[in-house]
Amino acid sequence: MKKLLPFLFLLFAAVPLRAAEEGETLSPFAGNVGNAVWTLAIFVIVVAILGKFAWGPVLSLLKQREEFIHKSLSDAKKDRDEAETRLKDYAAKIQSSQAEAVAIVERARQDAERLRDELRQRAHSEADTMIKNAEREIELQTKQAVRQIREEAVGLSVSIASKLLQRNVTKEDNEKLIADALKEIESASRSS
Numbered sequence: 062m063k064k065l066l067p068f069l070f071l072l073f074a075a076v077p078l079r080a081a082e083e084g085e086t087l088s089p090f091a092g093n094v095g096n097a098v099w100t101l102a103i104f105v106i107v108v109a110i111l112g113k114f115a116w117g118p119v120l121s122l123l124k125q126r127e128e129f130i131h132k133s134l135s136d137a138k139k140d141r142d143e144a145e146t147r148l149k150d151y152a153a154k155i156q157s158s159q160a161e162a163v164a165i166v167e168r169a170r171q172d173a174e175r176l177r178d179e180l181r182q183r184a185h186s187e188a189d190t191m192i193k194n195a196e197r198e199i200e201l202q203t204k205q206a207v208r209q210i211r212e213e214a215v216g217l218s219v220s221i222a223s224k225l226l227q228r229n230v231t232k233e234d235n236e237k238l239i240a241d242a243l244k245e246i247e248s249a250s251r252s253s
Contacts (some may be wrong), residue, residue, distance in 0.1 A: 215242040
């Protein structure tokens, strides 16, 4: 670019000189060649000064700005890619958390069902045990009541028999008679 500028300057400076030779007066350089040389010299000096002090810093600032923009774009792309990765990670974590929550709820439901079944079985077994105990108790009470009734019946029979016989039976005789009567009643109840 720096080499092209002087060439273009010379080209545009030569055009008015050529026009002056042909007799045209349209150029601002028409007339005095000395003015044209001084104008050209001042223009070259201004271009050189601007090139060294203005265009260089301006171009370096533009280059820095371009690098900053490229860096910002790459940082933004990197940040966006990072954000998308984090978003995917969070979405995966949310899905796994939801699946875990569903599994926990399912396990709790199964545990509750199992506990309910265990309690129901325990209640049935306790009820069965209570029924069996009650049946045994009833059987024992029934046997004891039957034994008491038999003893009383035997005692009444002995007392009636002793009155009938008009004699008093001794205690040993009474117990023997009771035992014999009980044996006969038990054998009779077993055979029927």
